[in-house]
Amino acid sequence: MTDSFHDAIAREVDADFAAACAFLAELVKVPTDNPPGDCAAHGARAKSLLERLGLEVEAHPVPEDEARAVGMISATNLIVRQRFGGGDGPTIALNAHGDVVPPGQGWTQDPYGAVVIDDPVHGAEMVGRGVAVSKSDFATYTFALLALRKLAAAGLKLDGSIELHFTYDEEVGGDIGPRWLLEQGLSKPDYALSAGFSYAVTTAHNGCLHLEVTVRGKQGHAAMPESGVDALAAATTILSALYASRAELAKRSSSTYGINSPTLNVGLIEGGINTNVVPDRVTFRIDRRMIPEEIPAQAEAELRALIESTAASLPGIRIEIRCVLLALPLVKLPGAERLTESLQKHGEHYFGTAIAEHGVPLYTDARHYTAAGIPTVLYGAGPRTLGEANGHAADEKLRLNDLRRATATVASMLAELLAA
Numbered sequence: 001m002t003d004s005f006h007d008a009i010a011r012e013v014d015a016d017f018a019a020a021c022a023f024l025a026e027l028v029k030v031p032t033d034n035p036p037g038d039c040a041a042h043g044a045r046a047k048s049l050l051e052r053l054g055l056e057v058e059a060h061p062v063p064e065d066e067a068r069a070v071g072m073i074s075a076t077n078l079i080v081r082q083r084f085g086g087g088d089g090p091t092i093a094l095n096a097h098g099d100v101v102p103p104g105q106g107w108t109q110d111p112y113g114a115v116v117i118d119d120p121v122h123g124a125e126m127v128g129r130g131v132a133v134s135k136s137d138f139a140t141y142t143f144a145l146l147a148l149r150k151l152a153a154a155g156l157k158l159d160g161s162i163e164l165h166f167t168y169d170e171e172v173g174g175d176i177g178p179r180w181l182l183e184q185g186l187s188k189p190d191y192a193l194s195a196g197f198s199y200a201v202t203t204a205h206n207g208c209l210h211l212e213v214t215v216r217g218k219q220g221h222a223a224m225p226e227s228g229v230d231a232l233a234a235a236t237t238i239l240s241a242l243y244a245s246r247a248e249l250a251k252r253s254s255s256t257y258g259i260n261s262p263t264l265n266v267g268l269i270e271g272g273i274n275t276n277v278v279p280d281r282v283t284f285r286i287d288r289r290m291i292p293e294e295i296p297a298q299a300e301a302e303l304r305a306l307i308e309s310t311a312a313s314l315p316g317i318r319i320e321i322r323c324v325l326l327a328l329p330l331v332k333l334p335g336a337e338r339l340t341e342s343l344q345k346h347g348e349h350y351f352g353t354a355i356a357e358h359g360v361p362l363y364t365d366a367r368h369y370t371a372a373g374i375p376t377v378l379y380g381a382g383p384r385t386l387g388e389a390n391g392h393a394a395d396e397k398l399r400l401n402d403l404r405r406a407t408a409t410v411a412s413m414l415a416e417l418l419a420a
Contacts, residue, residue: 006349006412008156012147013408020407021126021400023049024139025114027098028128032168034099037072039168042098046138046166047078053146055080055164060186062176070172075099077181080164082145084152089160089418093189094144094410095178096137096380097170097365100130106394116400124400132389132398134195137380138166139403141193144411148418157420163187167365173325174365182372189374191339191417194366196378197389198351198406201340203377204256204359205366207290207329209300212283213238213307214320219273219280228278229316231271235282238319239266241310242286254291258358262299263289285324289361292329300326327363328371335375338417343379346412350405362386381406 013020026049030042040061047057058079067075103111111129119125145162152158165187167177181187196202215235220228242264249262264286271282290299304321311319340357347355369376381403383389390396 006346008151009147009408009411009415010350012150013143013404013411016143016146017404020139020143020403023142024126024131024135024403027135027138028114028126028131029112031112032099032130033102034072034169034171035102037067037099037169037172038074039072039099040074040076043076043078043168046098050078050080050142053142055142060181062180066176066180070169070176072169072172072176075168075176077168077177078164078166079181079186080145082149082162084148084161084418085157085159085420087159087161089158089420090190091161091163091188092414092417093163093165093187093192093369094141095165095167095192095365095369096134096141096195097167097177098130098135098138099168099171100133101171101392103129104394108395122399122401125397126400127395127397129396131396132382133386133391133396134170134380136382136398136403137195140381140407140410143407144414147407147411148414151415156415158415158418159420160418162414162418163189170365173327174368178365178368182368189369191335192366192369192374192376193339193410194364194369194376194378196380197382197384198347198380198402198409199353199384200356200358201343201377201379202360203332203336203340203357204259204292205330205363206259206292206361207294207296207367208325208327208363209288209290209296209303209323210325211286211288211300211303212322212324213286214281214283215311216318216320217278217280217316220278222276222278225278228280230278231282231317232279234311234314234317235271235284237314238307238310239284241306242266245306252291254293254359256292256359259291259361262291262294263361290329292331292359294329296326296328328367330364330367330370330376333370333373333375336377339375339377339413342413342416343377343409346416347409350408379406379410
């Protein structure tokens with residue numbers, strides 16, 4: 001790829017950049033907090049905005065019972081398909097999620113205002129919930145596609161297809177978003193790109209297991225604790241064993257740069273009847289992050305065995321263990337290097353700095369594509385770290401110049417892979 005090629009991409013991206021920012025602002029202004037996960041209205045708004053840009057959009061509403069099964073109210077998956085040339089080249093899917101965590105406290109700007117402020121160091125930044133994670137990549141991917149459409153109309157030879165997959169359930173696991181689209185046979189891409197940040201290509205990430213543990217005892221009068229079987233005391237013993245297991249997990253290291261060791265966290269606990277009653281039930285939930293080298297079934301079996309063996313030593317106690325979530329790690333598949341190397345090359349041109357390859361300790365929708373055998377990496381608009389973007393925190397923000405350069409980078413990668 002020559003400088004003239006990069007210049008042509010940049011010109012098209014620059015020409016539509018104000019429209020890209022306005023498009024992103026409109027997406028931020030429609031709340032998609034998950035929970036509660038009532039996202040159909042945003043899907044309708046995104047569809048309308050995409051159609052105004054001249055794109056044909058398929059809307060695939062998720063059946064209500066399937067949405068409620070994952071704890072959501074509504075979701076509509078969107079697909080845009082663009083064919084170039086004879087369509088014999090590869091099909092590349094670009095996936096971003098529109099659902100977001102609730103804003104929480106501490107904002108200095110309206111979370112749904114899409115306010116643009118001028119930072120003296122980084123220039124213009126847009127503030128709003130989801131502006132970086134990951135409504136930004138609705139804009140990145142849409143305007144990368146639009147740039148290629150204009151270049152193809154002007155004579156750039158391309159062959160293959162680009163699909164935009166805009167989904168709404170990443171915060172609850174992605175089962176009725178990317179996984180649903182693939183299992184329904186609505187898409188069979190050769191490669192996939194999922195929402196990410198601009199200064200590194202993410203090629204691996206942790207998996208995640210959520211277990212719900214219910215500890216059952218027998219209620220009794222608090223004045224006579226011996227009349228009951230204290231479920232909270234038993235839960236405390238089990239929790240102590242779980243926390244002690246962290247030391248062993250810390251000894252396991254990942255070979256993936258950016259990922260350290262498995263982790264364990266207990267994030268929710270509930271139970272008891274009243275202050276003056278021996279508690280007969282306590283329920284808690286465990287978050288167990290798995291490094292890419294771990295086998296999820298083995299990690300779950302190990303955790304269950306620890307809980308069961310500890311409970312077995314507690315007289316009168318019964319336990320129930322339920323798997324709430326199992327998100328597989330993202331691993332590199334053969335062919336993913338084509339995406340990584342292209343994004344690194346073009347990203348270095350537009351950003352003027354080396355674009356790293358790394359793993360991240362969180363989990364994303366990208367894993368659903370690799371589970372289907374599709375080489376997948378993450379890349380999009382955003383800073384070097386989630387912390388810099390205030391992702392999942394107050395005053396989430398996106399540097400608009402990162403959006404501009406990431407759009408050009410993605411467009412260049414697509415053009416390279418679809419070159420006729």
